[in-house]
Amino acid sequence: MLLYPVILEADDDSVLVTSPDFPEHTTFGKDREEAIARAVDALEEAIAARVHDGLDIPLPSRGRDTAKLPTLTAVKVMLYRGMREQGVGKAELARHLGWHLPQVDRVLDVQHKSRMDQMDAAMGAIGRHLYVRDSLH
Secondary structure (H helix, E strand, O other): OOEEEEEEEEEOOEEEEEOOOOOOOEEEEOOHHHHHHHHHHHHHHHHHHHHHHOOOOOOOOOOOEEEEOOHHHHHHHHHHHHHHHHOOOHHHHHHHHOOOHHHHHHHHOOOOOOOHHHHHHHHHHOOOOOOOOOOOO
């Protein structure tokens, strides 16, 4: 689970949302609940843009208010971060997996609903493993 901090500010009749980890991320909502829901969408867009541009994706910093990324998006972020940490490019990952490059593009695309077995295989190809843990709120 990745919980990115967001800053919520009252702005006339709406709530403005920014993120210290993604300065390019700005959105709003009519109330706190809608603002945080929109923050998740905006964070996914910011992550997609960074992957496209080959930029780093930071781990979440600390913050009081947070936006929780969907599990699949969080796994894609961890895969991308792992690739960058190890200097593994898309072509090399494709070779390790026996995949075509478009398959690797999809597995990194936060808008694509990749299967977990694909994510597990991709993580394994860079020496990482996925673990699932259940916890109560």
